[in-house]
């Protein structure tokens with residue numbers, strides 16, 4: 001059977017009550033999340049700090065069979081490959097902007113048994129990431145400036161998603177930043193299939209219904225491709 005794109009919702013726990021990281025994560029999964037998007041910041045690549053591999057490892061000890069993606073907003077992504085692999089991360093998504101040898105990093109991430117995600121900031125042209133698609137499992141198009149949750153969705157980034165979907169029909173394309181019920185159609189129609197949503201899901205009165213709405217909107221758009 002031919003491979004088919006799948007709509008997947010990966011909530012970001014960035015704006016949740018981080019003192020209850022496990023409970024908040026488990027609640028998201030019980031409410032239908034397909035994977036967890038864990039935002040790692042180093043206070044250098046972005047002006048904020050979040051969590052690192054020790055916390056991811058503790059979370060992994062409590063949540064066994066769920067796909068963990070770490071979104072590495074760090075200046076030296078090479079440094080954290082081994083610790084994140086050891087922490088049980090499934091996909092290591094890094095920003096290409098500060099990296100000199102992207103193929104080498106992709107190779108090393110795979111060597112450590114993780115999938116490769118390539119992320120670009122809003123100001124980075126899609127041509128910069130296109131060169132490395134064959135070495136990756138997913139491309140992340142940021143729809144806010146990385147660093148903080150709760151920002152406004154940048155609709156002008158959809159041209160990048162459209163371009164990638166048109167040229168790479170089976171590529172996993174993720175969007176991240178300001179995505180929720182009011183912006184999901186835009187992402188779905190452009191061709192994104194992996195959806196990160198933080199504030200909109202965490203703050204939803206009905207988390208399960210919100211996750212379902214996001215996934216259904218994306219799956220319907222994919223099925224029309």
Ligand SMILES: O=C(CO)[C@H](O)[C@H](O)COP(=O)(O)O
Nearest residue numbers: 146147149150177178198199
């Ligand atoms: O990478 C991120 C910020 O740099 C977060 O994943 C993203 O902001 C999700 O949160 P929200 O949906 O609230 O924007």
Ligand SMILES: [Fe+2]
Nearest residue numbers: 012039071176
């Ligand atoms: Fe993120």
